[in-house]
Amino acid sequence: MTRCRLCGSEAMASVVDLGATPPCESFLAADQLDQPEPAYPLHLRVCTDCWLAQIPPLITPEETFKEYAYFSSYSTSWVEHARTFVDDAAARLDLGTGAFVVEVASNDGYLLKHVVDRGIRCLGIEPSVNVGAAARDGGVPTLTEFLSPDTGSAVRAEHGPADLVVANNVYAHIPDVVGFTEGLRALVADDGWVSIEVQHLLTLIEENQYDTIYHEHFQYYTVASAIRALASGGLALVDVELLPTHGGSIRLWARPAEVAGEPSQQVVDVLAREKAAGLQELSGYTEFSARVAKVRRDLLKFLITAAERGETVVGYGAPGKGNTLLNHCGIRPDLLAYTVDRNPYKHGRFTPGTRVPILPPERIAADKPDYVLVLPWNLRAELTEQLSFVHEWGGRLVFPIPELSIVEVAS
Template sequence: MQCRLCESDRLVSVLDLGATPPCEKFLAENDLDQPEQTYPLHLRLCENCLLLQIPALITPEDTFTEYAYFSSYSDSWVDHAQRFVAGAVERLGLAANSFVIEAASNDGYLLQHVLDAGVRCLGIEPSVNVGAAAVARGVPTVTAFLDEATATAVRAEHGPADLVVANNVYAHIPDLLGFTKALRILLADDGWLSIEVHHALNLVQLGQFDTIYHEHFQYYTVRSAAAALQTAGLAIVDVETLDTHGGSIRIWARPDGIGTPTGRVAEVLRTEQEAGLHDVTGYVALRPRAEAVRHELLRFLLDAHAAGQRVVGYGAPGKGNTLLNYCGIRADLLEYTVDRNPYKHGRFTPGTRIPIHPVERIDKDRPDVIVVLPWNLEAEITEQLAYTAEWGAQLVYPLPTLHFGGNAGSRAQEKVEVGE
């Protein structure tokens, strides 16, 4: 394996999660008697440029031609996008004569707000089914994978963009150098690029191993992101820290020579350095932290099973499938999970083969314990499930350490006394 940023072969192991299926390959009932392909999920660090990465064992076409994730099913995520757009319009002075492009625009969750602001926009979305949902809500969308050829064609037809948005896609690209060049092609010479991506600082410090999956090819610090952007003549001029996805960074970049970096760039770089992430030694803590999460969750589920409690899940996110497979959790410990996305209903989680039902199934069964797999949406989901207090259900969030939310209160400790 060579580093996809600097081509060094000096890669060291950080965390080996075994072999799992791709996290978005949900199974239909007819698939259950068929073999299921798995791939190693092994996080490594380049000693030369300090880019965290996994081998590119699947292609974007394997995952994104038809995709199971629709951004608009998360209310908090749509609200987050709306706030971003409002801030960008004000910060950059976007108006009717401006042009915004979003790479991996999903179902139009973000660009719908750009349209509402009266700004011309275009989405570039590879997934046919998801892009169709964007077009249905009136968002202009090109169905294509963004590469240099696509970027050149889009720029020739629509002109350069004042703002290019690449939120939660920069980790999903195995051809990191080509994709970065494509972003620069789309961008006007005085334009702005906005990238949101999970911060490797939180991945390592908080043991967020479930953010590692096959469609996430690399994991960024500000330092490694700056090195990647520089390959296409782009420089970071500002950084914001966000709560999304368990802790993300919003990078603002511009063509070289345009703009001066704010003090926040130096501040985040200093925080990373103090955490040891500008050196190989800072990454060794991830493995024991991941193991501690696995052991704690398994102990809890085994105790609940021994006590005769009915345990189900909430959500079927990609990160949840990394968690379930790494921990070896199957339907004996988690009877089923539910999800708001109808695309997943009647399907089964990859690898662990746990059935996925509509959310209303929880109302019918009134389980004792609900394990929330998209733990990063704790506030939103705790509010959605507040009604389960009617029968005393216990909400469990497995990361960053196992804890109880919403209805739990003092009842949480009473319910887990078994085995303690």
């Protein structure tokens, strides 16, 4: 990578190099196991001019998202998070039945179904054919497209401007930051609102959340770099919320620059926290690589010791982030017999690169393993409750991040 994709600067500094891995959602069918599997460098750098952290765009969104393995509705807590957001946004923005809401990267309708239930007109824009079809089957109007300035203008011409545009967990997934932001501006009414949720680089670094670095995530935002990104498309940040989702996210409330006004005190406060953490100078990034290496060593030491004792370790979940962790650590079925997932799309498939089998969740109760390695560690509270039954045979849960944690589950 020679130039920053936001400001064009060549002043790029290394943050952490995770080697080369396959795309994290490219789960393998059994008949693909003897075929070549492409892997791409996964090297996070930061622009020392605008401070946008980013990886090279080695794969395209079209390669990843036309057929997608992730269905948001399989996470109970995420659906509840979406419902709460819709309730709060409707109250905050006074959204009634005459309003129009658009969600970009709307997945299987996990959020917009709550908008439909309120009788508010809405539209999802979702590039993945299979999950978009699931949304339509669930009664959520969904357009199968990638967002661009042209797509935004076309939707606005056909449906009118949106009072609220929602973009949850997608602002990191697009290499053309400027074009995507221009698309958001094209969708939103001149006096409307844009709500964006994206992982916060501050918590990613502070909590060693390096497994959320993968090829689908082209960039990683602080509030400071998000302000610059929004401005590139004619939007201005008005407010920010700190969220616990995905290990620590930010919800950015933006408006067209002409009507935005001054940012809230919360924006000022979070910018001060980022500056105090050194994220607008190289000092905030220099120790991250060493802390990542310790996560890898500690997890491998645990797995090797368990194997030598004849103890069984299986996984819970097959999230994209888990595949960054498995590949970086070199964890294969000799150390992790299998993992399970609630999403039936993944059953009978294998994790990319490491070829760990993915089975239905019922296998854990049937096999009674000694340990369950929880790969979606960000859902710790939800999954600790879901997996409480492992105490029946003395099984324990293992969380790899932010540091190795072995938990005895209460009944």
